Amino acid sequence: MLEINVLRDNAPQIIERLKKRNKDFTQQVNAILELDEQRRACQQEMDQALSESNVLSKQIGDLFKSGKQAEANEMRAKSVEMKESSHKLKDQFHELDQKLTEALYDIPNVPQDSVPAGKADTDNEEIFAEGSIPELADNNKAHWELTEQYGLIDFDLGSKITGAGFPVYTGKGAKLQRALINFFLDEAENAGYKEVIPPLMVNEDSAFGTGQLPDKEGQMYHATEDNLFLIPTAEVPITNIYRDMILKEADFPIKMCGYTPCFRREAGSYGKDVRGLNRLHQFDKVEIVQFQHPDKSQETLDTMVEHVKNLLRKLGLPYRVLRLCGGDLGFAAAVTYDLEVYSAAQEKWLEVSSVSCFETFQSNRLKCRFKGEDGKTHLAHTLNGSALALPRIVAALLENNQDENGIRIPECLHRYTGFDRID
RNA sequence: GGAGAGAUGGCAGAGUGGUCGAAUGCGGUGGUCUUGAAAACCAUUGUACGGCAACGUACCGGGGGUUCGAAUCCCUCUCUCUCCGCCA
Secondary structure, eight states: OOOHHHHHHHHHHHHHHHGGGTOOOHHHHHHHHHHHHHHHHHHHHHHHHHHHHHHHHHHHHHHHHTTOHHHHHHHHHHHHHHHHHHHHHHHHHHHHHHHHHHHHHTSOOOOOTTSOOOSSGGGOEEEEEESOOOOOOTTOOOHHHHHHHTTOEEHHHHHHHTOTTOOEEOTHHHHHHHHHHHHHHHHHHHTTOEEOOOOSEEOHHHHHHTTOTTTOGGGSOEETTTTEEEOSSTHHHHHGGGTTEEEEGGGOOEEEEEEEEEEOOOTTOOSTTOSTTSSOSEEEEEEEEEEEOGGGHHHHHHHHHHHHHHHHHHHTOOEEEEEOOTTTSOTTOSEEEEEEEEETTTTEEEEEEEEEEEETHHHHHHTEEEEOTTSOEEEOEEEEEEEEEHHHHHHHHHHHTEETTEEEOOHHHHHHHSOSEEO
16 A cells, blocks of 8 residues: 555655556545545644643542542542543544545555556557467467376366366376476576465465455455465465564565465456466466565566566577556556466467566555664565466467477476476 | 463563553664774664654554553453364
């Protein structure tokens, strides 16, 4: 969520920049400023009242001690009276504070200047592309055919055990998963990321910290009995490691990576684009996360994109990098780069990574701060990216590398798979 | 699942109704001393909100209550630990 004091000081600019999201926030922002005004006025009144009764209480105590019962009792009556009004002010303050916070939840992050204007994914800006699109034989197959032909993934079996979107990886298909995970983790480690294996379920506070709650609870599987949520991405548990913390400036950059399965309900997305590996309820992903000094987050973002590009390069997949337009930008992100690979049999681009800088939007909720040179505390910047999400990588690998007799495995994976072909 | 204990500042750990934002120790920071370091000594050291500032207010796991006054008493929730049972 946005910082109230930043919004207070820069309202017109913020409203202007938010227009990139194709919505006018003037009214909402004005309502917030109004609430903020009221809240501050109320706090002053409340603090005043509390201060007075604190003084009074102290005096009463002194009077009792020096044996002046009568006077003390008289003041006590006065104090009771005051209590009523301070109680009212307290309630009022809390109500205003609550309203203000809730109103702030509804304002998305402010897009950076580089974010192009636009309404939908068709307006995203392609800023880089690499790799050549393979020419497949006429009788080429989509990955869901290949996985069946070579016994790599059993979608029907997953449906039987759990439901649609929960595939069973078998034989070389399972081994390929493991290989990719290890490859991605090793690459991340080589780039200085510390590996963590976080919990796959998180509590409400964590889901709130990274912004899944209060709005997007429909996306997560919810174990109501224990009020825990299955993670939709490792971003949630990993970023929450630093919730409620004050870091030292020397701690930056904090670089962490982790492999986890991810669980997404994907409610309402049935029908289109869900065939095979394109959209699953459970999938594997290696995530990279960084906490960074605000002055350095921009270059950090670039290095993270570079890291992902490198992975795709090594895998030999044709890919492109998109800078998301304002209309496609996630609620919490200030800027996002999507990386897409070309899946040659399906003849379409598949999103395999999303690298974002959230500036202070997440850390404000997380209360992740650092003590600066000036001795004051400031909110850290958070960044994260997929490096990488497996299913669509597998889809593209299978489709792009197929030939008459099987599927070629990219060289960087050989030491992990132990085989160089699937046939 | 049953029985019990507990939750206090970065950590350890006092504090059972006013003198407590909170003793003490450790740690951190600054300084003295030293060729340098260590040791010793001195000082300083929580967060948030409001205020130009002085300063005020709130916070001792969360929420509620009693009281003129709560870290301290009551209720409730959450979490942690120990023992028993079950179990990978």
